[in-house]
Amino acid sequence: MQKIRYAVVGAGWISQEAFMPAVPQTDNSQMTAIITGNEEAAAKLSNFYDIPHRFTYDRYDEALQSGLFDAVYIALPNHLHADYTIRALKRGIHALVEKPLASSIAECEAMIAAADESGARLMTAYRLHCEPGTVEAIRLVSSGAIGEPRFFHGIFCDQMGSANHRLKAGAWGGPLPDMGVYCVNAARHLFGTEPVEAVAMGSRGDDPRFREIKEIDSAILRFPGGGLASFTASFNGAAVDTYRIVGTEGDLEMRPGLRFETPTRMTLRRGKEVTETEFADIDHFGAQTAYFSDCILQGKASESDGAEGLADMYALLAIEEAARTGRAQTITSPPRPHHPHAGMVRMVDRTERRLLL
Structure with missing residues (x-):
């Protein structure tokens, strides 16, 4: 080949x-x-x-x-x-x-x-667009498995080493662009549309790692039809990666749902019916x-493609400005013609063979 x-x-x-x-x-x-x-x-x-x-x-x-x-x-x-x-x-x-x-x-x-x-x-x-759990979550929500999706919440956090360039403001570091982007992207595709407004807040304690950037970023995005997506990303928390979307007839939770080291796991609830699925442990x-x-x-x-990356940028920059000014920010992003689907998934085996220097 x-x-x-x-x-x-x-x-x-x-x-x-x-x-x-x-x-x-x-x-x-x-x-x-x-x-x-x-x-x-x-x-x-x-x-x-x-x-x-x-x-x-x-x-x-x-x-x-x-x-x-x-x-x-x-x-x-x-x-x-x-x-x-x-x-x-x-x-x-x-x-x-x-x-x-x-x-x-x-x-x-x-x-x-x-x-x-x-x-x-x-x-x-x-x-994650090439990973089976993420693609299945998007398919289920879009097919009406939880009714009309109404709100989403994500948490993505971990500890960041003090020498990492992600702690530098000049490199556009911080938890929002590094980890928050995953929550933004998941919410966009689960709602199947682009956000129209953002409110946000960031904070830091007295940890010297966070002299240049925020320690914690939290935001709420409003979607057409009134759906809301909230998330928190942090460089100073225990390792957590999860999101949950709640609809009028059920909810879907991914835990874990965002990192690359572990297989994704889904809980789908609809009334008294609860379905647990652990997806294949592939190399993302x-x-x-x-x-x-x-x-x-x-x-x-x-x-x-590049336009997909641009779509997240509209939201990320609006969130950043909302946190800076304390005022809600309008987001104007053209609709995406497609969303991640099963044709993008590739079942590639993991390996333990690596060299870390």
Whole structure:
């Protein structure tokens, strides 16, 4: 089978923990280059995964012209996503970009335009769109399994190490773009429409980790028809990842529902009937990579495209502004033509083979 060749751009924790172990688990993708500022780490990782080529960031344009890879996986701090993605797309190199897609509406639009102009594919790395539990939750709600959905609540939190770039305001760090984006994305697809208003509040205690960013972000989104979605994201809480959507005739809960390390579990309640489902323990990063490679090989756009990343950006920035000003913010986002579906799911096995430096 033909394989799409990837360059890993940013060989930090998420690449080492999740993306790089996953790629060899697919049958249509391989890594042929690493682009990072840590040459020692690049040497060790390339040896471990048998990746033949290494480049430093100052040689990125040289790498893009080398013909050594077909696509890039962008796992850089948020404020660098747009620059590195646009440079790749303009060279006809496809781009799989971590969430959030960028740090402004203008950057997202520029990334989408670069993909449209070059014909290269752009996908926002929504791994859960290729995971069976998430897709089944969306299908059930849209099919009326809980009646009309009325409100959603999500919690996503964990502890963040003091040296992590996600604690830097200049990198658009903080729990909202890093963890809150998952709740926003889940709510949008479960309601099947785009939010129209946001209210929000953030807070911090006296922990020195949070000098530049909020410790906790909480928000409420209003959807057409009066549905409400609330969530809390934190960098200073026990590891919790769950959401629940309540409808007029039942409710659906995912616990866990957002992390990549564990299989998703669903509880569907409708009157006295309760159904528990644990979904297949697949590799989320392998699934999204296999799906994106299939899109490239088949010459079709990813359904988690740049516009999908832009849709979340409208909500995230409105939430940020609502928290800053203390005033409700209107959200104007065009409707999405589709939602995650079973055709996007890829059953890729997990592996314990990884190198963490």
